[in-house]
Amino acid sequence: MAGLKAGVIGVGWFGEIHCSAIAGVPGMELVALADRDETRLAEVAQQFGVTSVYSDYRDLLADPAIDLVHIVTRWDSHAEIAIAALKAGKHVLLEKPMAPTVAECAEICAAAKAADSYLMVGHVCRFNPRCIAAKREIDGGGIGRIVSLNGRRNVPAAWAENALNKVNPISDTAIHDTNLMLWFTGARVTSVYAQTVRVNDYVYPDLFQLIYRFDNGATAIYESAWLLPDSAPFMIDERMSIFGSTGFVQVQDTFPNLGLCNADGFTSPDTTYWPRIGGVTGGALGEEVMYFANCVANGITPSVITPEQSMAAMETVLAAQQSAESGEIVRLG
Numbered sequence: 001m002a003g004l005k006a007g008v009i010g011v012g013w014f015g016e017i018h019c020s021a022i023a024g025v026p027g028m029e030l031v032a033l034a035d036r037d038e039t040r041l042a043e044v045a046q047q048f049g050v051t052s053v054y055s056d057y058r059d060l061l062a063d064p065a066i067d068l069v070h071i072v073t074r075w076d077s078h079a080e081i082a083i084a085a086l087k088a089g090k091h092v093l094l095e096k097p098m099a100p101t102v103a104e105c106a107e108i109c110a111a112a113k114a115a116d117s118y119l120m121v122g123h124v125c126r127f128n129p130r131c132i133a134a135k136r137e138i139d140g141g142g143i144g145r146i147v148s149l150n151g152r153r154n155v156p157a158a159w160a161e162n163a164l165n166k167v168n169p170i171s172d173t174a175i176h177d178t179n180l181m182l183w184f185t186g187a188r189v190t191s192v193y194a195q196t197v198r199v200n201d202y203v204y205p206d207l208f209q210l211i212y213r214f215d216n217g218a219t220a221i222y223e224s225a226w227l228l229p230d231s232a233p234f235m236i237d238e239r240m241s242i243f244g245s246t247g248f249v250q251v252q253d254t255f256p257n258l259g260l261c262n263a264d265g266f267t268s269p270d271t272t273y274w275p276r277i278g279g280v281t282g283g284a285l286g287e288e289v290m291y292f293a294n295c296v297a298n299g300i301t302p303s304v305i306t307p308e309q310s311m312a313a314m315e316t317v318l319a320a321q322q323s324a325e326s327g328e329i330v331r332l333g
Contacts, residue, residue, distance in 0.1 A: 004297055007032035007066045007090075009057045009081060011044040014095065016063075017274050017281055018070045019048050021289040022159050024280030028293050034060040057081055061088040068117075068296050070289075071095060075167065079104035086115040091296045093289070095122045097175045098307075098314045105311040112307050120292050120302040121310035123179050127284040127291065128272055131180060134249045136185035138184055143244030149212075151177045151218040151240035152333060157206075160226040164202035170194065170321045173224040174210060177240060178320075179305075179313035181222075184242055187214040189316045191331045194324040199227060210320050232261070234268040 006022050008015055011033050022030045032052040035041040045053045051106070054060045060069070068091035071081050085092045092112075098121050099105045107199060111256045112119035125131050137143065153173045163172060182188065193215045196205035206227055212220040226239060238253045258271050274285040295302045315332065323330040 004028045004293055005031045005065055005067050006293075007034065007052075007060050007063070007069045007073050008058060009034045009069055009085075010095075011035045011037075011040060012072070014127060015070075015072035016044055016047070016069075017285065018072050018095075018289070019044060020276070020281035021286050022070070023048060023273070024277075024282060024286055025127060025290050025293050027297075032060050032063060032066055039045045061085055067091060068093065068293070070122075075171070076100050078107055082119065084109050085113040086117060086119060089115070089117055091117045091292075092119045093122055093292050094119065096124075096310065097171045097178075097317070098206065098207065098310045100171070100318075102311070102315050102318060103315050109278070109307045109311055114271045118292075118295060118302055119307050120295075121305060122285075122288060123176070123305050123309060123310065123313075124273055124284045124288055125176050125180050126183065126304050127287040128251075128253065129284070130251050130253060130272075131247055134251050135184060136242075137249055138242065138244070143242065144246030146216070146218050146242060146244050148218060148243040149181050149184065149240065150222075150243075151181070151220070152223045152237065153177055154223075154225045154228055154237035156230070156232070156235060157200075157226060160202060160206060161199065164200075164204045164206065164226060165224065166203075168204045168321050169224060169226055170208055170210070170324065171317050172192055173226075174222060174317050174320060175313055177222055177308070178212075178316050181212065181214075182309065182313055182316070185214055185218055185299060187216040187218065188312060189213065189319075189332055190215050191329055192320045192323050193329045194320040195327075196324045205324075208320075208324060212316070231265070233266045242322065263266070 035055040047317045072095045075097045082094050137219045161326040189212045193211045196208040199206040207225040210222040234254045240251045242249045260267050274281045275283045
């Protein structure tokens with residue numbers, strides 16, 4: 001991967017983590033950043049020693065030296081930026097959720113097909129070693145035919161005020177586990193029913209529950225509450241059970257992965273997704289970034305997640321949002 005030059009578009013909290021992950025890839029160099037917030041842009045540029053900074057992402061895309069870009073902006077800008085990047089000949093790692101409408105997802109997929117460069121949507125859970133092990137066991141027939149899935153992803157209440165005035169939580173958290181369910185089953189969702197509970201006065205509700213039926217006959221139940229108190233010992237309460245006709249797989253990424261107890265209380269820090277290792281971001285995100293960079297360097301089309309698979313997950317959660325709003329079961333063609 002020697003000489004591979006990368007740019008990051010969007011340097012908020014998660015954009016900074018992407019910068020740190022890039023710094024951990026041997027032979028890959030972070031050479032440019034773009035963000036509308038020039039103060040934040042200067043801070044992150046100084047932290048990572050980047051001299052090429054742009055307040056307009058189009059100026060970054062115009063630089064012929066840049067091989068690939070990570071797009072870590074709000075999802076309502078994803079289609080515009082990703083399509084422009086692909087047309088500019090850049091390889092694109094696009095953060096999830098892919099886009100806020102199925103039509104925009106389809107436009108991104110079409111642009112990727114027409115481009116000579118690669119597009120991968122960053123579904124980091126597919127790089128979680130426990131999820132990889134679960135997928136391997138399922139594909140090996142170890143639990144027979146999948147008949148049911150049960151999952152949850154509860155997150156801190158402290159995140160809600162900033163997030164739930166901007167994005168529907170179904171798209172924000174359910175996209176992770178819906179994508180995993182589609183991956184594990186190899187099936188598609190044919191119907192969805194969703195219900196929500198509003199605890200605080202945000203634009204979007206704090207809690208939701210989903211019921212899926214798949215075209216292979218399997219069903220799934222899923223919940224997510226943005227209500228974990230500051231005193232919770234973990235940041236994300238993340239669990240999934242996959243039941244088969246002859247066994248089951250349990251994936252759990254909350255306590256007791258790692259437990260620390262001191263005078264301030266009990267905590268369970270992240271050891272899976274983006275832990276800092278040797279001063280750079282590792283974990284599943286580090287593996288995702290490394291994988292995509294390796295695909296670019298060696299001319300290999302990314303296959304861990306395709307744009308069409310990401311669009312299928314997005315179509316499913318958008319149907320769930322529709323169900324929550326209407327109170328009716330929504331059927332997918």
